[in-house]
Amino acid sequence: MRTSIDRTTWRMLAGYVKPQWRTILFGGTLVLLGGLAAAVQPLAAKALVDRLGTGGVITGVLVLLVGLALAGAAIATVGDYLLERAAESVVLVARKRLARRILSLRAPAVQRAEPGDLLSRFTSDSTLLREVGTHALVGLVTGGVTTMVMVVMMGAMDLVLLGGTVVVLLLIGLLAAAGMPMIERATRAAQSAVGETGAQMERVLGAFRTVKAAGAEAREIAAIEDGAKRAWRAGVRSARWESLVHGSGALAIQASFLAVLGIGGARVATGAIQLSTLVAFLLYLFYLEEPIGRLLEAGSKLQIGLAAVRRLGEVEQMPTEPAPANGVAPTAVGRGATRLVFEDVRFRYGPDLPEVLRGVSFDIPARGMTAFVGPSGAGKSTLFALIERFHDPSSGRILMDGRDLADWDLAGLRGSIGYVEQDSPLLSGTLRDNLVYARPQATGHEIRDAVARTRLDMLVDRLPDGLDTVVGHRGSLLSGGERQRVALARALIRGPRLLLLDEITSQLDAVNEMAIRDVVTTVAKTMTVLVVAHRLSTVLEADRIVVLDNGTVRAIGTHDDLVVSDPLYAEFAATQLLIEESGARQDTPW
């Protein structure tokens, strides 16, 4: 199991890095050349020392040394820039892919996941990839190649000294390798705590006034601080392992230096090697510190990146929206009304949860208004969620225009529906952004028409920037009733064939409610309108009423029929709907 996750992680990482491979290859080559220029310097230095010993001319060697240093630095700088650029591109690829993925997730999956945690994966975890795709991979290659070249050159000078060096390096390398997985584990724990803190923060900001009104600031601060501390502890743990790993590089060089000094000193004394060979060898050791450090850093960056990729991979495993079951993808949505049929639909929100819909059947003809009434929790909003295919029925079928919803292309299906949710959420941005959100190509005339029909024109006139006024987070700068009317206008501008209105008049005053009812009655002449109703006035306008009770259809008919034929509906209408009408909704069980 673990191997397969690892393979997936590597595959994902490769997917992010692949589009940049040319830049990485070129940049990496330049960095490598810069490193090689440095690697040749000890040879020039040896030649310089030899010439000084023999009293030869050193000008040429000096020019070579300076030239090597300058060219090496310039090449490495350009290489570094290219790698940094590629690193940013790796993050971009990951963010684009994640954004597409998140937007294609099923609504319940996002509801279950904490949005703050998803956000932290998008912003924070993706940033960790900056190093892995480029510096880590390139560091492994360039550090590895530079180290090998140097080792070969050192071997060419003196195999005995090299032997001593390699033994010390290997011992300390094993120590470093043992610390690597700890970095990955600690980074994952830290990022997970960051995600939890993000979720906690999002919870608070999403209900800021409630938190204040409840006087819960201290508790929330404590919870957020707790998460932040956990992130800190895991971060420190990761830093500790990183320091140990990096420190082992310096330790390896120091220890090798002492070993070479001891062994080399003895060999110079016995005349086995020249003093200049020992000096050059020690210089190599000195230069070796940089590629070895790069190797170790690359290793730890890779671990950090892999931790991030794993967290991004968890999002990839969340369920996405379905493709049409039979490959039928109606694209021509057209105008006009649509017939909607529920055939023995059963549904539960989760395998361990009770059935919310228990064999619901009805047939709603094209055009006209159908009101759904029933006590709180009867399943009214759930019906709408199934029509929008946020969920699929556990069994039974829903047919639109005679075609199973499962066979519809989702965009085509949703393009036919105007849906106004219970809490009428708006998006931050301007009023105009919100109105045309479901149909950005709407004309000025269509916008003005919808604004007038939903009686928003007075609001638009009053707002400082008219339609271009910013409405705040979730439309919080507007009143509840205004939000409801904006949400209805948005649905009308979409030009749907089926309009789903979930309690959209609950926050309207009498005058506005009457106006909205008139709009709905008018549009019901040309399209199919389904409303969840809590008011008698709405029910009276309906062509038919579907009475839901505990996940089943109790009765279907007009108000006048039902008052006579269904005593429980009569009681409901007399108590619940009239109470609603007077503005005092009570969620009493039927």
Ligand SMILES: Nc1ncnc2c1ncn2[C@@H]1O[C@H](COP(=O)(O)OP(=O)(O)OP(=O)(O)O)[C@@H](O)[C@H]1O
């Ligand atoms: N996402 C969800 N996960 C689990 N259970 C849910 C979910 N959404 C709703 N439910 C449950 O399903 C049942 C039906 O809810 P639904 O919102 O459809 O009722 P409703 O008739 O619209 O009620 P109301 O009039 O109060 O809005 C309720 O018991 C509710 O607790």
